[in-house]
Amino acid sequence: xxxxxxxxxxxxxxxxxxxxxxxxxxxxxxxxxxxxxxxxxxxxxxxxxxxxxxxxxxxxxxxxxxxxxxxxxxxxxxxxxxxxxxxxxxxxxxxxxxxxxxxxxxxxxxxxxxxxxxxxxxxxxxxxxxxxxxxxxxxxxxxxxxxxxxxxxxxxxxxxxxxxxxxxxxxxxxxxxxxxxxxxxxxxxxxxxxxxxxxxxxxxxxxxxxxxxxxxxxxxxxxxxxxxxxxxxxxxxxxxxxxxxxxxxxxxxxxxxxxxxxxxxxxxxxxxxxxxxxxxxxxxxxxxxxxxxxxxxxxxxxxxxxxxxxxxxxxxxxxxxxxxxxxxxxxxxxxxxxxxxxxxxxxxxxxxxxxxxxxxxxxxxxxxxxxxxxxxxxxxxxxxxxxxxxxxxxxxxxxxxxxxxxxxxxxxxxxxxxxxxxxxxxxxxxxxxxxxxxxxxxxxxxxxxxxxx
Amino acid sequence: xxxxxxxxxxxxxxxxxxxxxxxxxxxxxxxxxxxxxxxxxxxxxxxxxxxxxxxxxxxxxxxxxxxxxxxxxxxxxxxxxxxxxxxxxxxxxxxxxxxxxxxxxxxxxxxxxxxxxxxxxxxxxxxxxxxxxxxxxxxxxxxxxxxxxxxxxxxxxxxxxxxxxxxxxxxxxxxxxxxxxxxxxxxxxxxxxxxxxxxxxxxxxxxxxxxxxxxxxxxxxxxxxxxxxxxxxxxxxxxxxxxxxxxxxxxxxxxxxxxxxxxxxxxxxxxxxxxxxxxxxxxxxxxxxxxxxxxxxxxxxxxxxxxxxxxxxxxxxxxxxxxxxxxxxxxxxxxxxxxxxxxxxxxxxxxxxxxxxxxxxxxxxxxxxxxxxxxxxxxxxxxxxxxxxxxxxxxxxxxxxxxxxxxxxxxxxxxxxxxxxxxxxxxxxxxxxxxxxxxxxxxxxxxxxxxxx
Numbered sequence: 001x002x003x004x005x006x007x008x009x010x011x012x013x014x015x016x017x018x019x020x021x022x023x024x025x026x027x028x029x030x031x032x033x034x035x036x037x038x039x040x041x042x043x044x045x046x047x048x049x050x051x052x053x054x055x056x057x058x059x060x061x062x063x064x065x066x067x068x069x070x071x072x073x074x075x076x077x078x079x080x081x082x083x084x085x086x087x088x089x090x091x092x093x094x095x096x097x098x099x100x101x102x103x104x105x106x107x108x109x110x111x112x113x114x115x116x117x118x119x120x121x122x123x124x125x126x127x128x129x130x131x132x133x134x135x136x137x138x139x140x141x142x143x144x145x146x147x148x149x150x151x152x153x154x155x156x157x158x159x160x161x162x163x164x165x166x167x168x169x170x171x172x173x174x175x176x177x178x179x180x181x182x183x184x185x186x187x188x189x190x191x192x193x194x195x196x197x198x199x200x201x202x203x204x205x206x207x208x209x210x211x212x213x214x215x216x217x218x219x220x221x222x223x224x225x226x227x228x229x230x231x232x233x234x235x236x237x238x239x240x241x242x243x244x245x246x247x248x249x250x251x252x253x254x255x256x257x258x259x260x261x262x263x264x265x266x267x268x269x270x271x272x273x274x275x276x277x278x279x280x281x282x283x284x285x286x287x288x289x290x291x292x293x294x295x296x297x298x299x300x301x302x303x304x305x306x307x308x309x310x311x312x313x314x315x316x317x318x319x320x321x322x323x324x325x326x327x328x329x330x331x332x333x334x335x336x337x338x339x340x341x342x343x344x345x346x347x348x349x350x351x352x353x354x355x356x357x358x359x360x361x362x363x364x365x366x367x368x369x370x371x372x373x374x375x376x377x378x379x380x381x382x383x384x385x386x387x388x389x390x391x392x393x394x395x396x397x398x399x400x401x402x403x404x405x406x407x408x409x410x411x412x413x414x415x416x417x418x419x420x421x422x423x424x425x426x427x428x429x430x431x432x433x434x435x436x437x438x439x440x441x442x443x444x445x446x447x448x449x450x451x452x453x
Numbered sequence: 454x455x456x457x458x459x460x461x462x463x464x465x466x467x468x469x470x471x472x473x474x475x476x477x478x479x480x481x482x483x484x485x486x487x488x489x490x491x492x493x494x495x496x497x498x499x500x501x502x503x504x505x506x507x508x509x510x511x512x513x514x515x516x517x518x519x520x521x522x523x524x525x526x527x528x529x530x531x532x533x534x535x536x537x538x539x540x541x542x543x544x545x546x547x548x549x550x551x552x553x554x555x556x557x558x559x560x561x562x563x564x565x566x567x568x569x570x571x572x573x574x575x576x577x578x579x580x581x582x583x584x585x586x587x588x589x590x591x592x593x594x595x596x597x598x599x600x601x602x603x604x605x606x607x608x609x610x611x612x613x614x615x616x617x618x619x620x621x622x623x624x625x626x627x628x629x630x631x632x633x634x635x636x637x638x639x640x641x642x643x644x645x646x647x648x649x650x651x652x653x654x655x656x657x658x659x660x661x662x663x664x665x666x667x668x669x670x671x672x673x674x675x676x677x678x679x680x681x682x683x684x685x686x687x688x689x690x691x692x693x694x695x696x697x698x699x700x701x702x703x704x705x706x707x708x709x710x711x712x713x714x715x716x717x718x719x720x721x722x723x724x725x726x727x728x729x730x731x732x733x734x735x736x737x738x739x740x741x742x743x744x745x746x747x748x749x750x751x752x753x754x755x756x757x758x759x760x761x762x763x764x765x766x767x768x769x770x771x772x773x774x775x776x777x778x779x780x781x782x783x784x785x786x787x788x789x790x791x792x793x794x795x796x797x798x799x800x801x802x803x804x805x806x807x808x809x810x811x812x813x814x815x816x817x818x819x820x821x822x823x824x825x826x827x828x829x830x831x832x833x834x835x836x837x838x839x840x841x842x843x844x845x846x847x848x849x850x851x852x853x854x855x856x857x858x859x860x861x862x863x864x865x866x867x868x869x870x871x872x873x874x875x876x877x878x879x880x881x882x883x884x885x886x887x888x889x890x891x892x893x894x895x896x897x898x899x900x901x902x903x904x905x906x
Contacts, residue, residue: 004464005530010461077458084530108831151541169874176881177834178828179829375603379561381630418563419871422623424629425626
């Protein structure tokens with residue numbers, strides 16, 4: 001083979017700004033609403049939860065927001081991340097397609113999540129906050145925030161979805177190694193958690209419930225703020241460093257993408273990869289198909305309703321217009337805990353409604369098979385979340401094998417799966433189940449949506 | 454801070470040859486001896502265990518051996534690895550020293566071990582071998598060989614030291630994800646294993662025992678060969694890509710090392726980092742102090758005897774002149790399973806006897822504390838093995854704080870600790886014990902050395 005595999009950038013080529021896609025969209029996304037008044041929520045309403053700098057970013061109309069120097073200094077520990085050409089996977093598949101993957105697993109926490117955890121911790125520390133609370137599904141986000149909190153001297157308290165807390169003890173240990181405190185969710189520490197436990201003592205939890213708990217704890221303490229790892233505009237924007245780097249690296253490789261594939265839970269990995277390419281597409285400089293891949297057990301894009309709903313289970317957040325399966329729908333405990341969210345980022349939902357991106361759903365067994373094939377060809381064992389995108393890449397590459405098309409496919413391996421090995425163990429032991437979407441539970445949950453506005 | 458942290462090389466700057474230090478030494482190392490005849494073993498005697506290409510490398514007098522293209526093609530998946538300046542750790546310590554670390558945790562298996570696993574699998578496959586057997590301590594080596602075997606289409610069967618097999622289930626799952634078969638050692642599958650179990654049914658195992666089992670299985674099957682992750686000359690030589698890259702990267706940074714520190718178990722990580730610098734030192738081009746750091750519970754350099762001994766417990770290997778605690782000494786089950794070997798590489802032992810390197814021993818609790826301090830400053834959670842080197846770096850950096858010396862310290866973080874989180878969990882729970890070296894057991898084991906020659 002003897003051909004280049006990695007496309008690297010120097011630290012000096014790291015993006016100096018985050019990209020805000022909103023000003024480039026043909027229509028602005030619908031605003032979040034106050035659940036009582038049904039009026040758009042102003043910045044002040046968010047102040048108990050977030051520092052002002054992040055609230056300003058959330059509603060910003062600027063296309064570019066400069067990355068503060070202290071954030072760049074931490075990014076330097078692992079950024080820019082490599083773009084790799086999956087030559088060995090291509091060869092194993094016998095495809096004429098060229099498959100590239102942006103690898104975010106080189107970060108300290110092993111995923112793309114530190115891209116937003118670091119600025120969130122920085123802005124909170126800069127405004128005098130002492131402690132951050134958050135939820136975590138697979139534990140990727142929790143460990144990222146624990147790392148970022150250690151760097152900026154903040155306390156960090158994490159509510160980890162019970163299913164992941166039990167399946168993935170190493171994630172908890174990593175958060176604790178960085179100095180964080182971790183609770184399984186639902187916990188007995190909050191009203192939201194106690195309410196769920198009263199009704200479902202064996203609840204395996206959900207991101208929606210864990211968010212309620214973390215929000216409740218932050219709202220009750222003036223020195224504490226809440227931190228979210230996906231869904232919100234500012235979070236998606238912080239992740240655009242992924243796509244900005246990938247654009248430069250694909251240019252190094254002399255290629256232009258025909259298809260970009262990413263997994264979606266709350267939407268941050270997909271958006272981070274895709275938004276800079278969407279800018280190029282809207283400007284007519286390239287024309288890639290942009291495809292989101294979600295788990296068949298929690299398919300908010302492909303089976304959810306586009307409407308105003310709460311971001312959490314207890315109904316503590318503003319109302320967000322998004323694709324949702326209902327804020328109190330509890331997805332089956334699939335191994336891709338990071339994709340186990342009842343809703344979808346409102347901004348990404350809006351972009352989907354505008355017809356700028358498409359979406360498909362994949363059952364987890366196909367994804368694990370794809371993950372193992374990838375690991376044995378490329379070496380890297382991907383986290384269960386990006387195996388969804390890898391499965392879709394392989395599907396497309398095999399289609400190219402039929403048609404002979406030399407498509408350029410780009411994806412993001414947003415994290416490694418070294419702390420998800422128990423999930424791979426279950427798969428190899430034949431114990432992974434492809435859950436059917438429980439339509440009755442979804443209908444039930446959708447029947448409890450807040451009255452439409 | 455805003456100063457460069459990472460020093461990267463392009464794929465095109467990857468070393469094209471391995472460096473063999475032997476021709477540059479003032480005296481050649483003593484040869485391995487046949488245990489029966491006490492004559493030097495010829496290449497033929499090794500042929501049942503190793504392919505001819507590796508046997509030739511083991512005894513080569515060439516200073517440089519070209520790296521085959523198919524090996525370079527796999528190295529490209531992660532090499533060159535980054536050299537990082539530990540600015541945040543320096544700041545946390547308040548030291549004027551400049552600390553650099555070569556980070557080998559970016560490899561698929563998460564350590565430096567694939568540097569030799571890949572060529573070993575390649576040469577075996579090229580000579581028609583179908584299966585490789587090996588031992589593994591912490592599991593770093595076993596997962597590296599499992600990965601390399603997957604790449605070159607070989608079967609792989611691993612005997613994992615019982616203490617690690619029980620403490621580190623994720624390492625086994627990673628080997629299995631790459632398609633390998635894993636047994637705890639001592640096992641009932643070999644004469645060597647059965648002999649140990651007959652005497653010590655609860656044996657936690659040792660690298661020496663696991664080597665006996667893997668060697669025995671390979672020797673009994675003409676299509677199977679044995680693969681060793683450290684100790685031998687060719688293994689140490691494959692690791693010199695680490696030091697060769699580090700020389701170029703330190704030059705990029707404009708620095709020359711005053712002190713190079715590495716952890717030693719069998720010696721491969723230390724040698725890989727140090728040998729190219731030793732070449733420079735012997736040629737008078739630089740003059741760094743070269744310091745090996747071993748665990749206080751298994752201190753072959755600082756408490757062992759320099760003599761001919763077996764490389765394994767059952768006495769199946771040739772006699773090797775090395776620093777040894779006795780081939781049937783079973784070290785306490787420290788968490789740094791990769792450093793838990795009764796002997797030391799004969800080549801590195803010889804270099805120590807020549808006075809070209811020095812050695813110190815560290816108790817594991819000091820190492821875990823250093824590992825956590827490193828993780829909270831630099832983000833990367835190091836494996837328990839390199840925390841020994843990090844502890845020695847921190848010690849030296851604090852000495853520089855006293856004296857005001859701006860020493861340039863270089864080390865290798867030879868692997869990440871993400872699959873060692875249970876060990877960090879034990880440490881944070883106050884359950885890590887600093888074992889005293891059991892001198893009576895060592896004296897016993899040394900009393901059973903083969904008669905001196």
